[in-house]
Amino acid sequence: MMKNNLEIKLDSLKKANRKALICYITAGHPDLNTSEKIIEYLYESGTDIVEIGLPFSDPIADGPVIQASSHKALLKGVNTDKIFTLVSKVTKKTAMPVIIMTYLNPVFKYGIERFFKAAQTAGVSGLIVPDATPESAGIFEKTARKYNISVIYLLAPTTVKNRQKLIINRSTGFVYIVSLTGVTGPRSKFDGSIENFVKGLKKQTKKPLMLGFGISNPQQIKSIKKSIDGIIIGSALIKAIENSNKNTLKSNIDKFIKPFRRELDR
Amino acid sequence: MNPTKNGYFGQFGGRFVPETLVKALDELTAVYTRELKNKAFNSKLAYYHKHFIGRTTPLYYAENLTKHLKGPKIYLKREDVCHTGSHKINNTIGQVLLAKEIGKTRIIAETGAGQHGVATATAAALFSMKCEVYMGEEDVARQAMNVERMKLLGATVVPVKSGTKTLKDAINEAMRDWVTNVENTFYVIGSVIGPHPYPLMVRTFQSIIGKEAKKQIMQAEGKLPDYLVACVGGGSNSMGLFAPFYNDKKVKMVGVEAGGLGVNTNKHSASITGGSVGILHGTKTYLLQDKYGQVLPTHSISAGLDYPGVGPEHSFYNDSKRAEYKAVNDKEALNAFHLLSEIEGIIPALEPAHAIAYLIKNARAFKKNDVIVVCLSGRGDKDLDIVNNQL
Numbered sequence: 051m052m053k054n055n056l057e058i059k060l061d062s063l064k065k066a067n068r069k070a071l072i073c074y075i076t077a078g079h080p081d082l083n084t085s086e087k088i089i090e091y092l093y094e095s096g097t098d099i100v101e102i103g104l105p106f107s108d109p110i111a112d113g114p115v116i117q118a119s120s121h122k123a124l125l126k127g128v129n130t131d132k133i134f135t136l137v138s139k140v141t142k143k144t145a146m147p148v149i150i151m152t153y154l155n156p157v158f159k160y161g162i163e164r165f166f167k168a169a170q171t172a173g174v175s176g177l178i179v180p181d182a183t184p185e186s187a188g189i190f191e192k193t194a195r196k197y198n199i200s201v202i203y204l205l206a207p208t209t210v211k212n213r214q215k216l217i218i219n220r221s222t223g224f225v226y227i228v229s230l231t232g233v234t235g236p237r238s239k240f241d242g243s244i245e246n247f248v249k250g251l252k253k254q255t256k257k258p259l260m261l262g263f264g265i266s267n268p269q270q271i272k273s274i275k276k277s278i279d280g281i282i283i284g285s286a287l288i289k290a291i292e293n294s295n296k297n298t299l300k301s302n303i304d305k306f307i308k309p310f311r312r313e314l315d316r
Numbered sequence: 317m318n319p320t321k322n323g324y325f326g327q328f329g330g331r332f333v334p335e336t337l338v339k340a341l342d343e344l345t346a347v348y349t350r351e352l353k354n355k356a357f358n359s360k361l362a363y364y365h366k367h368f369i370g371r372t373t374p375l376y377y378a379e380n381l382t383k384h385l386k387g388p389k390i391y392l393k394r395e396d397v398c399h400t401g402s403h404k405i406n407n408t409i410g411q412v413l414l415a416k417e418i419g420k421t422r423i424i425a426e427t428g429a430g431q432h433g434v435a436t437a438t439a440a441a442l443f444s445m446k447c448e449v450y451m452g453e454e455d456v457a458r459q460a461m462n463v464e465r466m467k468l469l470g471a472t473v474v475p476v477k478s479g480t481k482t483l484k485d486a487i488n489e490a491m492r493d494w495v496t497n498v499e500n501t502f503y504v505i506g507s508v509i510g511p512h513p514y515p516l517m518v519r520t521f522q523s524i525i526g527k528e529a530k531k532q533i534m535q536a537e538g539k540l541p542d543y544l545v546a547c548v549g550g551g552s553n554s555m556g557l558f559a560p561f562y563n564d565k566k567v568k569m570v571g572v573e574a575g576g577l578g579v580n581t582n583k584h585s586a587s588i589t590g591g592s593v594g595i596l597h598g599t600k601t602y603l604l605q606d607k608y609g610q611v612l613p614t615h616s617i618s619a620g621l622d623y624p625g626v627g628p629e630h631s632f633y634n635d636s637k638r639a640e641y642k643a644v645n646d647k648e649a650l651n652a653f654h655l656l657s658e659i660e661g662i663i664p665a666l667e668p669a670h671a672i673a674y675l676i677k678n679a680r681a682f683k684k685n686d687v688i689v690v691c692l693s694g695r696g697d698k699d700l701d702i703v704n705n706q707l
Contacts, residue, residue, distance in 0.1 A: 106610065108485075108488050110491040155596060155605070157609070159594055181334055185331070186330060186333075205335060206334070206336040208338075231336055231495070232492075232496035233496060
């Protein structure tokens, strides 16, 4: 099968020996036009891949920051169709691959076939669903493949050995390594055991391993970055740009993103 | 009716959870399966049933209600006389015993009306465990007495301010706590909802209701009942009553959902009567949701039924036509609350008042010699403030 934008990007990062910077934003927070601007600025400041959050009313894997941004976006009337429109705009404007992050129910209720078809048309190249595991995602994995959309599974510190293999094998694009036992949200540092954990995973696979949950500052990734292929930042980014206005949005994004870029490239 | 090994009842159920929880759920499934076959565990459970909860609960022939309705013969399965005031304790004793078995030191729970919270706090006190109960801010306000009871029992009540501030958000928050503290924490879910093995496990612990009722009605009437009637929010008291009769095909079952201000308004909690299939809190089941799969706010006069989903086994019972699901509204439930209090001397909780209301509403539709067992799942002391505010 032809490679999608995400896979092409991951290949080129690998060739260039470059670590990926992946940023999460909640679509429609504070509004869809601003989301479009944020994505553009993220690209300009050195983000490799954007993860667009399709908000769900009951985000059980998310901490207070993403809960609040999702809640606000939904109150503003954001929905799946509007988010696909946003995706098609940004995939036309930038070359940055787009991943959708959402929960199972919005995918299921929209209609699995219809969801992936619309996602592909809009230019989505990957999907992350935190309440799906390889066992339960059977309901959409085949359809995702048909529409050439990568299915990225999460692997947690509590994942036992034989499941680690299963998750790595079934993930397409990359594997999402959850840095902590908990929900999303900025933490100041990692648990000491996480570095050995990712080293152990790295030995098992050539697939890219991206580390996410809890990343809030560039110092945090200094020693662990050599053992992974990239990082995913969400809540800390949302917090950093939340109080921006039209004039400060771009500079606030630069100020937040560039130190991470520098640390990853160093 | 046994679910598949992955926890499916037909197309419903399953396990849709963050990866972090998979290990804990596998562990729970293994321990639950093992202990249920363990003689020592079962005799411990039986001991607490008898001496702590006060089982066997009576199956009471409600002669006055029967005469008043001039309809079928009505028996009440008196779960309201259980210690702590509702059937919820049947399940929490079982789950906290399992938690001890697994070696967890901390118990968490969600609660709507507060009955499950009180029952969990009670079991935690009995077995010397730390206990935190998540409760929607709105429910903390409308079920103040139960909040006080939980505190007296040594539990910490955590008011939940996110989302709609009711039961569904309390479950979200409890799940986030569990995702974070899964290594030392056991999540005691209060209904036949959530990821596998919870719907099966909670049903098993609540089946004592139906098992007793079956023996008792055979003694009283010499035959099985024609109907079982029980209220359904998540659906634990109803499933506890229904499940032991699953293979008795002549016994008809009615689950009564909370119709709120009417199922044709957007202020109700009737997930089966007014919802569509979706995935929430780890299980595939009927849900109140919009066309984009966003879960809708719910309403019921009864905090314990105020939930947008329903146990997956009920969804299966509905689609396979093993049971019927009907809604009664707030007002009808309130009238039933008063009627039962006045003519039987039993003040029911607003939840089972829905089941009584269904009988009042449909008394004429039954045959005069029909025998009906209704689950009176809890007593109404906790609801006096709400009822008084309606006057």
